[in-house]
Amino acid sequence: MxxxxxxxxxxxxxxxxxxxxxxxxxxxxxxxxxxxxxxxxxxxxxxxxxxxxxxxxxxxxxxxxxxxxxxxxxxxxxxxxxxxxxxxxxxxxxxxxxxxxxxxxxxxxxxxxxxxxxxxxxxxxxxxxxxxxxxxxxxxxxxxxxxxxxxxxxxxxxxxxxxxxxxxxxxxxxxxxxxxxxxxxxxxxxxxxxxxxxxxxxxxxxxxxxxxxxxxxxxxxxxxxxxxxxxxxxxxxxxxxxxxxxxxxxxxxxxxxxxxxxxxxxxxxxxxxxxxxxxxxxxxxxxxxxxxxxxxxxxxxxxWRNLSYVGIGAGAAGWHQGTRRKNLERPDAYEAAVFAGQDPVGESEQPRAETILFDCLMMGLRLVDEGVDRARAQRQSGLDPVTHFAAVWQDLENENLVRIDVDRIRTTARGALLLDHVLTRLLPSQQV
Ligand code: SF4
Incomplete structure (x- = not known):
């Protein structure tokens, strides 16, 4: 990946x-x-x-x-x-x-x-x-x-x-x-x-x-x-x-x-x-x-809202039109590729729906008050973040780590302090 x-x-x-x-x-x-x-x-x-x-x-x-x-x-x-x-x-x-x-x-x-x-x-x-x-x-x-x-x-x-x-x-x-x-x-x-x-x-x-x-x-x-x-x-x-x-x-x-x-x-x-x-x-x-x-x-x-961006320059990453990509990192290699008329891309992928959803959560849960907009995450990934992780959310709510409202998912104060722990539970590999 x-x-x-x-x-x-x-x-x-x-x-x-x-x-x-x-x-x-x-x-x-x-x-x-x-x-x-x-x-x-x-x-x-x-x-x-x-x-x-x-x-x-x-x-x-x-x-x-x-x-x-x-x-x-x-x-x-x-x-x-x-x-x-x-x-x-x-x-x-x-x-x-x-x-x-x-x-x-x-x-x-x-x-x-x-x-x-x-x-x-x-x-x-x-x-x-x-x-x-x-x-x-x-x-x-x-x-x-x-x-x-x-x-x-x-x-x-x-x-x-x-x-x-x-x-x-x-x-x-x-x-x-x-x-x-x-x-x-x-x-x-x-x-x-x-x-x-x-x-x-x-x-x-x-x-x-x-x-x-x-x-x-x-x-x-x-x-x-x-x-x-x-x-x-x-x-x-x-x-x-x-x-x-x-x-x-x-x-x-x-x-x-x-x-x-x-x-x-x-x-x-x-x-x-x-x-x-x-x-x-x-x-x-x-x-x-x-x-x-x-x-x-x-x-x-x-x-943090996982919105689209284009990255330009050595090592710059981007997320645009369904593709994540990252340019060549070394400035000399980057320059050589550009001046040869090539795309200086180093890596790229079209992430699957589960990965996009995790990205939405990984970024959005950092936003202390705003949290993750459920409708936006669903539009971006094609998956309903609440039903997709239903069992995990239940546990995280019981542990007072997240709060799920009608339109948003947020960490609690405790969850914000334990964000790595929350995200680990949501990793796509944990869902297989
Ligand atoms: S080397 Fe220092 S100044 Fe340069 S990007 Fe890293 S932290 Fe910033």
Missing amino acids: LTWWKESLPRTSSPRQEFVRSDASSKLSRDPKAARAIRPDAAKAPEHDPLRDEGVSLYVHLPFCVAKCRYCDFNSYAWTGQDLERHVRAVLQEAEARAADLRPQTVFLGGGTPSFLPADLLHEFLSELGRITGFGESAHEFTMEANPESFDDARAQAARAGGVDRISLGVQSLRPEVLAAYDRVHSGEQALEALARAREHFPRFNADLIFAFPGQDPLAWERDLAQVLACEPGHLSCYELSYEPGTALTRLRDAGRWQAEDPDLCEQLYLRTGEILAEHGYTRYETSNFARPGERCLHNLAA
């Missing part, structure tokens, strides 16, 4: 680690305070929601970074002199072949570090992408990822002029010892300056942060959060440090040279983060994502 999700889950510049415990007896999973942290009681006004189920999004991947961060398992590469103009030409050529007049409802330019492109090349790239895809007339949101070491005024202006209206900034930490341990190439001061720049040039921006650094002092994490909140991002992504296969960090841990943080402290940090952000007006709308009203990331929301 194509492991499409590695590059198709909503993109950030930090690990896609959600807090999910397989320990069903976790004391915090029964803690009413935990429930409050995940589902604040405050009544929320309905969010403006321009996404159409029949719409398509566009994900564009630029894979180069100044250096490779130790925790990173994205398709990203330290730049060692590769020809950036040539690479950008390849991406645009693929866009001409696969996304001409796509008119996407959202665009996400991720990586890698898109802000690593020189300002003039970035502007040229965005202008051409707009000409090819027509995103200027169709997109409700255009997010670009940026990192503090390269996100200067010239790049910010180039991105804004090129149609970007939302920046997702990889902050990760403000502490020098943490940034150094991750092999990040910027300082905390640069991160705060970049946040101020994002605020100055863009109507919306996000800060990515990572918690659960080994030995992390919870108060130091709270001070980091307070400093970032003072920059007034409308959106925060807060990820627990994860140990993905093949990363430098995982190798260090496996060699006994890096001690992962105690899981109970990770839980406390996760819950405390939710409390602090709720006090500042942010709603946890997805396992690791928080937004003020009107600030949810529409592109990622479309992905």
